[in-house]
Amino acid sequence: MNLSKFRQRGPFEWELPASGRMRVPGVIFASQALVEAMDDKVGEQIANVASLPGIVEAAYAMPDAHWGYGFPIGGVAAFDAGEGGVVSAGGVGFDISCGVRSLHTGLKLADVEALKPRLADVLYRRIPAGLGSTGALRLSAREMDAMLLGGARWAVEAGFGDEADLARIEESGRMAGADPAAVSEQAKKRQRDEMGTLGSGNHYLEVQVVDELFDIRAARAYGLSEGDVLATIHCGSRGMGHQIGTDYLRAMVIAAARAGIALPDRELACAPLDSELGRRYLGAMRAAINCALANRQILTRLTRQAFAELFPGIRLPLLYDVSHNTCKEEWHVLGGQRRRLFVHRKGATRAFAAGHAELPAEYRQVGQPVLIGGSMGTASWVLAGAAGTGEHAFASACHGAGRAMSRHEALRRWQGRSVVDELAARGILIRSPSLRGVAEEAPLAYKDVGAVVEAAERAGLAVRVARLRPLVCIKG
DNA sequence: ATGTTC
Numbered sequence: 001m002n003l004s005k006f007r008q009r010g011p012f013e014w015e016l017p018a019s020g021r022m023r024v025p026g027v028i029f030a031s032q033a034l035v036e037a038m039d040d041k042v043g044e045q046i047a048n049v050a051s052l053p054g055i056v057e058a059a060y061a062m063p064d065a066h067w068g069y070g071f072p073i074g075g076v077a078a079f080d081a082g083e084g085g086v087v088s089a090g091g092v093g094f095d096i097s098c099g100v101r102s103l104h105t106g107l108k109l110a111d112v113e114a115l116k117p118r119l120a121d122v123l124y125r126r127i128p129a130g131l132g133s134t135g136a137l138r139l140s141a142r143e144m145d146a147m148l149l150g151g152a153r154w155a156v157e158a159g160f161g162d163e164a165d166l167a168r169i170e171e172s173g174r175m176a177g178a179d180p181a182a183v184s185e186q187a188k189k190r191q192r193d194e195m196g197t198l199g200s201g202n203h204y205l206e207v208q209v210v211d212e213l214f215d216i217r218a219a220r221a222y223g224l225s226e227g228d229v230l231a232t233i234h235c236g237s238r239g240m241g242h243q244i245g246t247d248y249l250r251a252m253v254i255a256a257a258r259a260g261i262a263l264p265d266r267e268l269a270c271a272p273l274d275s276e277l278g279r280r281y282l283g284a285m286r287a288a289i290n291c292a293l294a295n296r297q298i299l300t301r302l303t304r305q306a307f308a309e310l311f312p313g314i315r316l317p318l319l320y321d322v323s324h325n326t327c328k329e330e331w332h333v334l335g336g337q338r339r340r341l342f343v344h345r346k347g348a349t350r351a352f353a354a355g356h357a358e359l360p361a362e363y364r365q366v367g368q369p370v371l372i373g374g375s376m377g378t379a380s381w382v383l384a385g386a387a388g389t390g391e392h393a394f395a396s397a398c399h400g401a402g403r404a405m406s407r408h409e410a411l412r413r414w415q416g417r418s419v420v421d422e423l424a425a426r427g428i429l430i431r432s433p434s435l436r437g438v439a440e441e442a443p444l445a446y447k448d449v450g451a452v453v454e455a456a457e458r459a460g461l462a463v464r465v466a467r468l469r470p471l472v473c474i475k476g
Numbered sequence: 477a478t479g480t481t482c
Contacts, residue, residue, distance in 0.1 A: 069477095095477040132479055190479070201477050242478045325477090 001038040012063075012459035016043060021051040021264065029393070029459035030063040034451060037404070041067040048264040049077050054085025054273070056341060057334060060393040062348050063455035064402030064447060068093070070267030073347035073403075076396045078332070080341055081273035086261065087281055088270035089252055091344035092327050094245040096285055097292030098203075098236030099323035100371035100399075101169075102382070103300065103316040105307060107229040109209045112471065115310055119207060120429040120472045126306045127205055127299065128197040129476045130433035135196035135298070144188050147195070148180040151290030152321075155297035165297065167360050168318035170350065173297070175290050177329075179283025183240070184247050187284075190239030191291060196298035200437055202400075203235040203476035204373075205303065208380060208468035218366040218384040218465045222319060230468060231307070231316060232380060233299050234373045235476070236325065237292040244288050248281045273342055282342075285327060296321060319382075320369035324349045324399035332394050343394045351385035351397035351462045370462045372453060373400045375446035376430065376438070376473055377423045381453045383462035390460070397462040401449035410445035411436065419443075432475035441475065 006014045009027070014035050016026035026046035028035050042065050049059040049071055056078050065074030070090030079085030105112075112119060128135050139147060147154045152173030153166055166173035198205060210228040213219045237244075252269035255277045263269065271278040304316050327344045352359055352368040359368055367385030374380040383397060416435025419442050423430055432438050450467075457464050 093477070098477070199477075200480090203477085236477070239478070245477085 001035055001040050001043055003035065012455055016047060018050065022047055024050050024055050025058045026050050026061070027058045028061040028065065029455065029461060031451065031455045034063050034447065034455055038065060039067050042072045045070070045072045046075065048268055049075065051264050052079070052086055052088070052268065052270060053261060054079045054081070054083040056080050060396065062396065062398040062461070063459065064347070064398040064400055064452045066402050068346065070265055071344065071346050074398060075346045076344065076348045076393045078341040078343045078394050079273060080339060085273050085342060086270035087273050087278050087327055087342055088268060088344065089245050089248040089281060090267050090269060091346055092285055093325040093346045094242045095236040095325055096241030096244060096288035097323040098325045099292060099296065099321060100232060100234050100373050101296045101300065101321040102230050102232045102319040102371055103303065104223055104319055105229045105231055105316055106314065107311065108227045109229060112207065112229050116429055116472055119310060120431050122306045122309050123205060123303070123472065123474050124431035126302045127474050129474055131200040133197045134193040137195045137298070139192050139195060144192065145180040147294050148183060148287035148290050149178050150174055151293035152297040155294040160298045160301040165300070165318050169293060169321040170323055173293055175286045175293070177283065178286040178290050179280065180287050182280040182284040183244060183287050187240045187243035187247065190243050194238040195295055196302060197238060197295070198235050198299065198474065198476040199238050200434065200476040202441060204376065205299070205474040206232045206380070206470050207472040208232055208470050210466050211379065211469040212467045214464040214466065215384065218463065221363055221366045222369055222382060222465065224382065224466050230319065231303050232371070232373070233296055233303065235295060235299065237288045238295065240291050241288045244284045248284065251277055282327070289323060289326060292323060293321070320371060322349050322371050330394065341394065345396055347399045348396045349399045350395060351383070352395050353386045353391050367463070370397050372398060372449065374449040375401045375443050376441045376475060377428050377443040377470060378446070378449055380468040380470070381449065381464065382466040382468065383453060383456065384465050386460055386462055392460055398452055398456045401446035401452055403445060404447045405445050407440040410440045410442050414439045414442040428470050429472045430475055438475060
């Protein structure tokens with residue numbers, strides 16, 4: 001990134017002052033090395049987002065940011081409905097409510113080390129993975145609507161988990177305001193057979209060990225000790241989210257023109273929050289959030305069954321479940337005023353600071369668990385919402401390592417087979433239906449996740465709690 | 477991310 005137009009606010013904060021059509025500045029939270037390595041398109045995209053009607057404070061990019069559809073991935077932007085604010089399908093992304101859920105296994109490294117190959121095989125057999133994969137469930141129209149309204153709560157009531165799971169999920173497992181009638185028949189049809197499936201791309205199920213603790217107090221609150229084994233699921237709303245994104249993007253291109261919104265980029269298509277289309281999109285997007293929460297709940301059940309094959313009687317309670325592709329209505333204080341905002345987080349994790357009323361009581365003293373999925377074969381991280389430093393970017397943090405190159409470039413550089421073999425030699429077992437997918441997800445196709453989370457911490461977005469090392473990865 | 481181009 002050419003930084004000549006940027007002003008450095010602090011060692012980990014870079015401001016692109018408002019100019020031209022920008023209504024607010026753009027701000028990137030990153031180290032100098034990370035921001036210099038970012039594509040110039042990230043700067044162009046935050047400038048474009050900053051020009052949208054009703055945006056407040058700034059258009060933000062997290063340290064893992066990279067070029068995306070309209071909005072950068074790793075982007076955060078909040079809008080005020082009372083000031084003509086908009087909602088944008090491209091600001092949420094196509095994989096609506098893609099997110100990360102971590103489960104405690106109660107096992108230690110020594111318990112699983114010798115069983116790793118069997119664990120990998122059992123998980124791979126039970127977890128449907130890959131493009132177009134289908135699950136054991138076939139939802140009727142009535143069940144589909146109940147799922148879209150109920151999210152993980154619907155899944156728990158259908159036998160896919162325990163009541164206790166719900167307290168460890170954002171929104172207590174059920175996003176309010178979902179409108180199944182705003183979801184097209186096509187979107188429902190695509191999802192009918194896909195509940196309880198991992199999908200493809202960067203989605204995975206990983207068995208991990210807590211390698212090192214960085215914040216003992218928060219680790220204790222989260223129930224983490226060195227040597228603990230976790231199971232982590234990274235996936236989203238499958239075909240449904242993608243179809244909703246496609247449907248509404250098309251409608252928003254027309255609606256934006258009709259509302260007289262000049263779009264700097266067609267991919268920023270949006271609708272006023274205070275409009276019929278804006279309300280319908282929010283209803284459909286919230287239904288897709290519930291779809292993703294239900295999907296991760298069903299995958300949790302499959303994961304528990306797989307572990308129980310090797311460890312009879314085992315329980316896998318939730319650590320937490322975060323969604324990192326959403327638009328959520330939240331209250332934030334701006335210039336001393338409490339305001340109701342619609343916060344788009346696209347490849348960005350909500351990161352409530354300590355004391356937030358929506359956090360489970362046992363986490364309230366240390367802040368929200370922020371689950372960071374690393375790239376395949378590299379570390380993942382648990383962070384805590386910005387305790388002590390105050391919230392930034394509407395209480396948001398990074399979501400992963402962030403791609404450092406395109407899938408195309410990764411395919412040119414690596415072969416899936418050798419990536420699998422090299423990771424196996426390091427004790428990391430990969431199981432995937434797609435060697436091509438594995439090549440696209442090669443560890444070096446991503447930024448250094450350690451540098452990303454360090455920048456997130458030093459920018460004040462979140463605090464590092466624990467680093468996790470992968471043992472087994474079921475790759476979609 | 478994605479029935480990888482209705």
